[in-house]
Amino acid sequence: MKIKDYYQQTKPVVSFEFFPPKKEAAIDTIYQTLEELKGIKPDFISVTYGAAGSRADNKTLELASMIKKEYGIEPLHHLSCIANTNEEIQQLLADIKAGGVENVLALRGDLPADSETCSSDFLYAKDLIASIKENTDFSVGAACYPEGHIDQLAGVENIEHLKAKEDAGADFFISQLFFENDVFYRLMEDARNGQVSAPISAGVMPILSRGQVEKMIFMCGTSLPSELIKIIHKYEHSIEDLRKAGLEYSLKQIEDLLDHGVDGVHVYAMNRPVVAKEAMSLLRGS
Template sequence: MAQGNRPYASLEIIPPLTGISKEQLINDIRPFTEFNPRYINVTCHRDEIEYVQQEDGTFSRRLVRRRVSETAVCGAIQSELKVDVVPHIICGGASAHQIEFQLQDFKFMGISNVLALRGDCLAGEKRFTPAPGGFSHADELVRAIRDFEKRNGCEGFFRIGVGGYPEKHFEAPNIETDIDNLKKKVDAGADYIIAQMFFDNKVFYSFVDKCREAGISVPIIPGIKPISTFRHLQLLPESFSIDIPRELTDEILSFRDDREAIYRIGQEWATAQCKDLLAHGVPAIHFYTMGKSANVIGILKECF
């Protein structure tokens, strides 16, 4: 973005479940590299808690890691594909000291771009609970990263991205308050914003206008996720608190038993979104791949 040559595509992947080999991971990602993505975001997932019944009938609590660590995934992508990586750093499940160790690893690996997020609640939690000695909000995390740079003599090493919500974060009482919270993250030292997925570009343009009015001047990157299954009509609004336009909903409902048609409709809708966004001068488009490649590759062929 700083070079400002032309808009580019970036991708977000989810670390695979444990048990997959490095070769399998790389083979899954390799088709994207034909389009020279500027970077690949790698999500971070909290360890899960599992309760195991003992012989005496009591239960013991233990942590379970179901996915390969993002640090391992970042290392594999760097070494095998030579593509820049942007790991997520989340408040959830980590103390300030643990996050500092993570930053030390990223600096050692030459990873200078990160995405700082609060993270989701654990399953069963009604409200986000920080780890003991951890952070409650993403602006605190951004400030901690900048403090790490100062204390380690590497000021300006990290380029920090944060999340933005065109339809507001589900916990915010209104969009204006949510944008006030977003500005706190930028004021703490964030360099750019990646928007949550949306399916109506007018919502994104309105969000950008509100951000600019609030004094947020950093680049804002739209996030795109093509619908690929009928279940997405329920799962995406439920999981991400977003709206799916009536026109798109009705079209998918009319083909509810035709999986190929729904896949095509979702790809065509996202392609139209991207062409319109590029025409409006966005600096980049970020794709939430959810581990799927065919539809995103189809969009990249048409738009980049």
């Protein structure tokens, strides 16, 4: 089933994000998480793309195919384009199709360290989206940024880029994580005022450690509300207490998002069964 169809049939659409473990043994964590979700399936699970987009080393397709074949959950295969030629992208799409996956999240990806010498047929995610739509029948999702992309200073550019992705063929959007729901609600208002009509899922990530938060701030430009800063300060020396408080905070976010009737909720589950299970229980009311 195409993910775009879920947004026409279900509200809210419930989804999770997993990533292929770097160590083979760690794949058991994902199996455990999926087993716990058997009785209360999310609508889809997105799988992040490996470094440099290597066909040989990347485990994204292997995991995405397993999610569909073994668990009957629709997968969303992340695909970044900044360091790939058109020929390489078309081969990757053929591999994804052969693996039984019908949905792709089209991303620009992070610029390589040697970006000055980086050659690519795709400069932006909108270019990749247009190519996928022109050459395949994939359902295509795209990213959106409640606080703007880390490379953007002007807020108006954020909505212009969102509209460009939709015009290129994006069927739905998944937001980058945020910690203050009003930020997402402003994005939704600006998007609709900017004639962006595609459904948008709200991205929520539980805080698991202080280091995780610091990384998100500098990599994504995500801001922290005072309540969350106080939680991190209070529990920074107790890992388990911080994880518990961080999960409780994200569940409060989800509850408020549901009350506001959002199109979907996308949980960055960090491959942790407890995160997926607790969020799923709230989202499905079980």
